[in-house]
Structure formats: C-alpha cells, structure tokens
Amino acid sequence: MSTSRFGQVAVLGGGVMGEALVGAMLRAGVEVDDLSVSEPSAHRANELSERYGVRAADGNAKVASRADVVVVALKPGDLAGVLTEIGPRLREGAVVVSVAAGVPLSFYERHLPEGTAVVRVMPNTPALVGRGASALSGGSHASAEHLETVRALLAETGLVLTVPEKHLDAVTAVSGSGPAYVFYLVDALAEAGVLLGLPRAQALELATATFGGAVALLEDGGEHPVVLRERVSSPGGTTVAALRQLDAHGVRAGVLAAAEAARDRSRELAAEMDG
Numbered sequence: 001m002s003t004s005r006f007g008q009v010a011v012l013g014g015g016v017m018g019e020a021l022v023g024a025m026l027r028a029g030v031e032v033d034d035l036s037v038s039e040p041s042a043h044r045a046n047e048l049s050e051r052y053g054v055r056a057a058d059g060n061a062k063v064a065s066r067a068d069v070v071v072v073a074l075k076p077g078d079l080a081g082v083l084t085e086i087g088p089r090l091r092e093g094a095v096v097v098s099v100a101a102g103v104p105l106s107f108y109e110r111h112l113p114e115g116t117a118v119v120r121v122m123p124n125t126p127a128l129v130g131r132g133a134s135a136l137s138g139g140s141h142a143s144a145e146h147l148e149t150v151r152a153l154l155a156e157t158g159l160v161l162t163v164p165e166k167h168l169d170a171v172t173a174v175s176g177s178g179p180a181y182v183f184y185l186v187d188a189l190a191e192a193g194v195l196l197g198l199p200r201a202q203a204l205e206l207a208t209a210t211f212g213g214a215v216a217l218l219e220d221g222g223e224h225p226v227v228l229r230e231r232v233s234s235p236g237g238t239t240v241a242a243l244r245q246l247d248a249h250g251v252r253a254g255v256l257a258a259a260e261a262a263r264d265r266s267r268e269l270a271a272e273m274d275g
C-alpha cells in the first residue's frame with residue numbers, strides 16, 4: 001500500500017535518464033518502497049538498488065503491472081516491444097510517461113490499450129542535480145490531473161514547462177541535447193586556455209567557473225544575455241576583439257545549424273518508428 005500521493009511508480013530502463021528521474025522522483029516525495037526499476041543489466045540494476053535503495057530486480061511486465069505511473073526511459077528502438085508487453089498488464093487508470101526523443105504520443109497510443117493516458121516529456125541530464133530543463137505534452141487521454149501528477153513528479157528535476165507536442169522536437173534540440181553543446185563549449189574554452197599556456201587543470205577550472213558564473217548572472221539579474229555581453233565588452237578592449245572572431249568563425253550560425261540538425265534527427269527517429 002502506497003503512502004505517497006503518487007502511488008506506485010515504475011521506471012522501465014535504468015540508464016542515464018532513468019537514473020536521473022529516479023533520483024528526482026525520490027526527492028519529490030515518492031517513497032522508496034513505491035519505486036521499482038526494470039533494467040536488464042544485473043550489474044546496473046544492483047548499482048541503482050545500492051545507490052537509491054529502490055527495487056530493480058523485476059522485469060517490465062511485473063513492475064508495470066503494479067504501478068500507477070509507468071515511466072518509460074528506453075531508447076526509441078526498444079519501445080514497440082516493451083509497450084506491447086506491458087499494455088495488457090497496465091492497471092486501470094495508470095499513466096504512461098515517456099522521455100524518448102522524437103517518438104510521438106500517437107505511437108504510444110497505438111501500442112497501448114485504447115484510452116491509456118500518456119504524457120511525453122523531454123528532460124535533460126542536469127535533472128540529476130535538480131538543475132534540469134524539461135517540457136511535457138499530454139496525449140489525447142491525459143487529463144489535467146494526469147499532467148499535474150507528472151509535473152509534480154518532475155518538480156525536483158528543475159524547470160518543467162508544458163508545450164504543445166509540435167514543439168517537442170525543438171525542445172529536444174535546445175534543452176534535451178543542449179547540455180552536450182555546453183560541455184562542448186566548456187571543453188573548447190579550456191582547450192583555448194591550454195593553447196595560451198595555462199596548465200590543463202586550471203584552464204578547465206576557469207572555463208567551468210566562467211560558464212557557471214555567467215549562468216548565475218543571467219538567472220539572478222533577469223537581464224538579457226545581450227546586455228550582459230555588452231557589460232563585459234569594454235570599448236576597444238579584449239572582449240570585442242574575441243567576439244569578432246566568434247562571428248567570423250560562424251559560431252552563432254553553427255549553434256543554429258546544430259539545433260536544426262538535432263530537430264531533424266528527432267523527426268527522423270519518429271519516422272523510423274513507423275518504418
């Protein structure tokens with residue numbers, strides 16, 4: 001018998017995103033005894049049990065059959081088989097939450113029993129430390145109450161927005177994949193420090209603190225990034241000289257092209273599910 005307002009929660013797939021969600025849902029008030037993970041790798045299942053105290057020994061059908069909320073954290077290619085397996089075992093009134101990139105709500109609704117409530121979420125990995133950015137959309141049988149339950153479950157992941165489903169590919173391109181762009185840029189800035197003669201460890205420390213500090217300024221002051229950028233740029237100084245090179249090397253255009261490529265790949269993933 002569950003003691004939290006979320007009831008029993010199952011997470012199918014204990015990989016990177018499954019783990020981030022397990023941690024966040026426990027912080028949001030899901031009781032550890034009410035949370036089960038289904039993960040085929042015994043080594044990984046043990047790791048999750050030891051780290052979070054959750055049950056992780058049972059398979060998909062078993063954990064899904066006792067859950068009020070079934071979180072699907074699988075790669076798109078593994079979805080069809082698992083949905084077909086768990087569909088007949090779902091509890092009356094259960095809500096299925098998926099984080100898979102690209103895969104549309106209609107895919108879940110086709111593979112699950114008629115009337116199943118489905119919520120599609122695009123989270124990101126900073127959810128692990130409560131600094132994530134997610135957006136969600138409800139399927140045709142998801143009520144306002146289902147959406148509220150999922151929002152509350154995700155509250156400890158960080159920012160959670162509700163968007164129309166047509167925007168989820170763009171969300172994937174901006175915030176879903178976004179942490180990787182940031183790590184790429186931090187690494188590039190650290191590399192630049194090494195190029196200029198700094199010891200590698202100090203270069204990485206400076207680059208990381210600079211990103212963290214700049215983001216804190218954005219969050220704390222509520223000012224637009226252009227205003228903050230101008231404040232760093234002293235007339236005739238070093239920063240305008242550097243920014244000119246970023247423009248000359250097409251960094252802004254590169255970021256836009258990267259996001260378009262991620263959006264396109266998300267669409268392709270959806271098309272592959274139907275293929």
Ligand SMILES: NC(=O)C1=CN([C@@H]2O[C@H](COP(=O)(O)OP(=O)(O)OC[C@H]3O[C@@H](n4cnc5c(N)ncnc54)[C@H](OP(=O)(O)O)[C@@H]3O)[C@@H](O)[C@H]2O)C=CC1
Nearest residue numbers: 013014015016017041073074075076078099100101123124
């Ligand atoms: N990583 C990210 O930043 C984000 C990922 N996502 C989405 O999250 C989903 C998962 O991605 P991610 O966590 O990165 O991938 P991972 O490969 O880390 O996790 C997937 C997990 O599912 C397990 N698995 C495979 N088959 C099954 C099965 N039949 N039943 C139960 N579990 C199974 C895998 O086990 P094994 O390894 O043993 O095969 C693995 O542990 C994807 O759909 C992705 O689009 C969304 C937003 C961000």
Ligand SMILES: O=C(O)[C@@H]1CCC=N1
Nearest residue numbers: 100101172176177178
């Ligand atoms: O790379 C991917 O496909 C997943 C979805 C967003 C982030 N990682």
